[in-house]
Amino acid sequence: MIVLGIETSCDETAAAVVTGEARILAHHLLSQLEEHRPFGGIVPEIAARAHLQHIDRMIDRSMTEAKVSFADLDGVAATAGPGLIGGVMVGVMTAKAIAAVHSLAFLAVNHLEGHALSARLIDKVPFPYLLLLVSGGHCQLLVVEGVGRYRRLGTTIDDAIGEAFDKVSKMLGLGFPGGAAVENAAKAGDEGRFRLPRPLRGRPGCHFSFSGLKTAVRHAIAALPPGPLAEADIADICASFQAAAGDVLIDRSIHAMDEVLALRPETRTLVVAGGVAANRYLRRRLKALCADRGITFVAPPPALCTDNAAMIAWAGIERLRLGLTDGLDFAPRPRWPLDPDAPPAAGAGVKA
Amino acid sequence: MKILALDTAVSACSVALWRDGGVRARRYELIERGHAEALMPMVEDVLAAAGERILGLDLLAVTIGPGAFTGLRIGLAAARGMALASALPCLGVTTLEAVAYGIPEAERKARTVLVALNSKTEIIFAQLFLADLEPLSPPLALAADGLARDIPRSPLLIAGDAAGLAAQRLTESGIETALSSAPALPDAAVVAAIAARRWRPGQALPPPSPLYLRRPAAIPAKNGGRR
16 A cells, blocks of 8 residues: 655655655655744744645655655555644645546545554554653643544643743744754753742643743843843753753653553553654653553654654554545644544643 | 646636547636545546547646636646646646637637736736737736736727726726627637647646746745845
8 A cells, every 4th residue: 555645734845655665766845934034933824835846746756766756655644734824734635636647546634643553654553552742732641542533531631742842942043944053052051040930730631731831931031131142041941941841741741651550551652743743852751651651662763853844644554454545525623632522622722 | 749738827717628620528617615536537538538548648738827826826736747747748728828829819819819817916917919819918917906007008808807997997997898708708619728838749848837927925034034
């Protein structure tokens, strides 16, 4: 089985060709960072324009490198939501068109399911497993029971964790995007220098909150002497912030492990996925937690944590095996929760 | 020559199949939204009605704008995707041309043609053509209020879904106008006819690019995203 995957839901234009044996035959990605950087964040219309300009070239390169012709494919999978809808539509229409030419299966993939199943592309992790999904748009703990079957244990009630990294980076003048910048600056920092809050730590449940932490960072910066920030201050703030964010992830993951033990005691794996899962400090801490608790820790390599098309192709393969194909009339979904039955989290807004 | 033509750029969604000098199958729907859902099933309907498949065609054609940003990208992404997977050439036609070519020849005679399309903002997309449809101006994005300033003072035949508004503003400024009886929106059948005139069999084409005429609405951060 061979599937072409297409990802255009945020600021990466990506295509990949993946086999049913979990071999990534080709994988091409174009980051639009330089186009968005002057705006200090992602501009949806700029993203959509760039996706249209580049996606066919990414697909062409991937097909050539994989030495596969369109007629050899079993299906075409595209991220069909959630995400910036203008870009999602470009990927979905491209995929539908390719599928129509060669009468291939079309697979409308939930971007979050792409992240959720990426561990099975790397490690053949059996269901069920606990998933910590951490990115610029999401922060959730879920039980992955099977393809298309998710039980949400907790979500952020305000900002996503990646958003908090971006905002701290912006406050410190480290630019956009902030994840890697904050992580790098933190390496030389003293995480004990600034006393920052650990929102919701010790409270029951598995929800997250990062807005208070972000505000505390703002106050800490304001309390520093006027003028340009010293390198050491920047490093200490980053380290203190990252440590606080890590404590929150650990505390909430422990709650989730306890909850899942009661619900599905056979769950012995924690998977961390999403762009923030590329953060090596957070990976180290979660790995140590899993070692303490006798649980297997799985994190895809960083290139498969951030947005990519290989995970979309793989989710397409998992769905195609179960016959979960979609019609060419599929409507892209700007909002698409993995667990639609989860009760709304107070204040979670669109990110739930 | 067999051509499949698409349009999703404005408030309509249409697909047409051209074969042997005429349109053999056509679907046309007036829809404000939902083009991403409607388009490919319409393509499959049209192909089935004409007894054709994409791999047996000679050419694809699509409107490139100006129009709704998301709408024109839907048609372009589909057309470019089909072109990539079939190795067929794909020709881009502007929405303004598609409306202009819908005007009956007798109506155009000895007149300057203005096509005016609604952008859903204060801007009108406009282009002037001679009676034989030779372009007299490039495609323009003009403020409705300043229309008279940018348009020559000669009797005008106006077509497009902003024709009424344009005529009103131009008449106020003393310009003689008449409204065309042509369809106010692009139609894939007309797109196919234009493509049939322009494309030489065997001619390779670069992928068609969108014609937005307007920049994305975004304000650069004061310091390039830095503090």
